[in-house]
Amino acid sequence: MLSSILAALQLPSSPSEGVPQRPPRYLGEDTTPTSRREILGWYAYGIAAEVFAVSGVGSFLPLTLEQLARERGTLHTSHLPCVGPQAPANNGTQSANDQCVVGVLGLDINTASFALYTFSAAVLIQALTLVSFSALADYGNNRKTLLLVFGFVGSATSMLFLLIAPPVFFLGSILVVVGVTCLGSSFVVLNSFLPVLVANDPSIQTVKGEDGEELSSLDGNEDTPGENEWNEEDHLDGTRPVDHSSSSPEDARGATPSSSSPELQLSTRISSKGVGLGYCAAVFVQILSILLLVTLSKTSLAKASGTLPLRFVLLLVGIWWCAFTFVSRRWLRARPGPPLDTLSTPGTARWRVWLRLVGFAWKSLWQTIKVAVQLREVVVFLVAWFLLSDAMATVSGTAILFARTELKMSTTAVGLLSITATLSGMTGAFLWPHVSRRFKLQSNQTIILCIALFEIIPLYGMLGFVPFIRRWGFLGLQQPWEIFPLAIVHGIVSGGLSSYCRSFFGLLIPPGSEAAFYALYAATDKGSSFIGPAVVGVLIDATGQVRSGFFFIAVLIVMPIPLVWMVDADKGRREGLAMADVLDKSHGEAEDAYEAEGLLNPNA
Structure with missing residues (x-):
């Protein structure tokens, strides 16, 4: 597994010699053709952070939080410790319906709910943070600076879990909030690199130079080159650029980029490969983690605290995240936007500059929202993504806690479950582009197919409520082995949704x-x-069963399907190109306008 990652990071000779550069859109823009070294730097951060996303957030962090709380918790009815020599579980007297609860802010909550509430708070704070900072990536060298800051701080939070013992379990929630915030915010900044890398890709620029026109990603006109020479090293991911069938000049002049445009195809390939490499890294670290857990379980460390082996795993995850962030720091170009001169007045106090930057970011988001609401296809897709992303996050957290609390799976078994889902996700990232081409599916059709398969997971879990199936003792997630096929479905679907939604x-x-x-x-x-996660947490507190959350998840998953079906990619692209022209004109007419890469004039 590690050899495949290292092989992907081998650097060939520079591919950018003789490749034409597109004209800069603003003073100081870096239009240097994207090199293989740079795209590998982009992949490297995915390899770094995806490990924390999969091995940390998706596997061991929920287990660690639940176990930390459990070691401090008591049974709801008997008020005896949930873990330890005095725990009823040790003498077989614990009631099957007796919940393990822990006191948080004066409330007794289920230990599984504690983990879900923590992640619910984490993603909410993450949303506020990424709004406050990530939009600034459009200016100066902030794009790369923010990526590195989020990466190094996030990796530190994972490593600091080694110091969190059960008596201070609540501090673990704080580290989770900071770590998840850094993870999501850094991926936002990483995603913002993708269109820039594609726009400067040597294969795209070569086609542009031969045809003598700007590609659709720059001015809205899709050129129609005939057969052209191709050098494998000229392409970022080593794949042949899409050939365009010849057409009349009238067709070429009026054409708009479709879902098969070279930019979208290249973006999808890079995005899919990035997700796949991240999953490869996550599987490798998961295997190391399981070996570490098995080794530590045979030592006195496991007897001192049941969470200590888990905390050593999180130390390993943090070290990995930090190490590959250094690779991105070395290989990834800054690709700066224009300077934000209005915020760099000499003599201004640093805290005032910071407040102005945050205020500018929120104002920029509001400006972006005002632009977005004028783009129907963007609005419809964002509503669908709002529901779909919530479903994906809820299924992941609920499944891990269900495996641990209701199926009574060991930490090692949960680690193997995570490896199964991750390997399947890696397969899905590479498989779905082939499925899409084989059946000639549009991007939104591929997304809908993924969602339909995703619905299998909660529906199968709900079978456990059917009386005659429950009497069988299997089916409906009553046995641990049943969750592994669902993990395969979850991984394959998540791999497709992650790459296709981002590129679409x-x-x-x-x-x-x-x-x-x-x-x-x-x-x-x-x-x-x-x-x-918050709704599922409430259901768990009310019923004492994690399984009850499947009803809510089943409804949540199907809701985006009609919305995704309504999105017209060609129309959306035309609207986007037209809006870009409007924004360019408004910037040119404004006295203090800045031709930024994605933000409207803050003074507009």
């Missing part, structure tokens, strides 16, 4: 507004993802 939304963005719209995309994601 990129098609709808007005060119030049990448970072701002991806900030809105992530704000929509995280602005919804706190709802599902």
